Amino acid sequence: MLIIIKPSTQKKHKKNCTWLLEQCQKRQISYTVFYTTGHFTNDCQKITVLAQSQKRVVVLGGDGSLHLAVNALMGLSCSLALLPQGTGNDFARGFGCSNSAWRNAIFSEHQVKIDIGQINSRYFINIAGVGFDAHVVQALQTKPALSALSYSLAGFKCLFVYQPSRLAGSFAGQQCEYGNLITVFANHHYFGGGLMIAPKAQLNSGYLECYRVPTRGLLGNLYSFVRLLLRKHHGMKELNYQRLEIAYINTPDLPIEADGELVGVTPAVVTIHPLALRFCMPQC
Missing domain, CATH: 2.60.200.40 (Tumour Suppressor Smad4)
Known part of the structure; x- marks a missing residue:
């Protein structure tokens, strides 16, 4: 599992990060953590390389972090999970789900193929x-x-x-x-x-x-x-x-x-x- 984290000092964010890493250890899931830097092109390229050997990619962040992950993962075979941690969380808002539902989805096999939009060279999920x-x-x-x-x-x-x-x-x-x-x-x-x-x-x-x-x-x-x-x-x-x-x-x-x-x-x-x-x- 590749875990993409947008750094934050918020208590909820730290709590979810700690929970996820503990769950990976408890379930004996090997993982790699990537912290975003705000430099889109560099982060995108690094995530693409890291994700090629992963079964699942988990984003702890908001719409911007999710946008980054989508652009890095297009064409790869790994699945994408989300634990919403952003300001607006507009994509996640469309599901009307609780934090626990998003947590459960990270380890679930309930995967659905979804459409992805593209405007010029950028892909978008929302x-x-x-x-x-x-x-x-x-x-x-x-x-x-x-x-x-x-x-x-x-x-x-x-x-x-x-x-x-x-x-x-x-x-x-x-x-x-x-x-x-x-x-x-x-x-x-x-x-x-x-x-x-x-x-x-x-x-x-x-x-x-x-x-x-x-x-x-x-x-x-x-x-x-x-x-x-x-x-x-x-x-x-x-x-x-x-x-x-x-x-x-x-x-x-x-x-x-x-x-x-x-x-x-x-x-x-x-x-x-x-x-x-x-x-x-x-x-x-």
């Missing part, structure tokens, strides 16, 4: 986006959110200074251009520290759920944001929702976020890799 969500992620680079609530509050504040751009692209073969507030590609339900953008998303559907919300001025954007907070956005007539396998964003120099990480700029190609990764599914 959600990727271009627009306001990427702007928030970019703003939080200098002052990270301390909780899911602070992430949502930061997003609300960013609405007042966000300058939307026009976006041109092709979505499932349909050409369009619009003033973009949010354009996201969802493999699972939540993003932004607990906002359920994609309630219909399934991890093994073979499709990404695409949500495009046009900008409508400050008041209109605030209205859209509140509808999203209240999970009422599917009833918005302005919303363009579709399931797709591929999309192209042609407009250059727009920031891209994937799994809550800033991963580059457009233009971009977005695709889905069906059943590409074996995931240890928690039993809730």
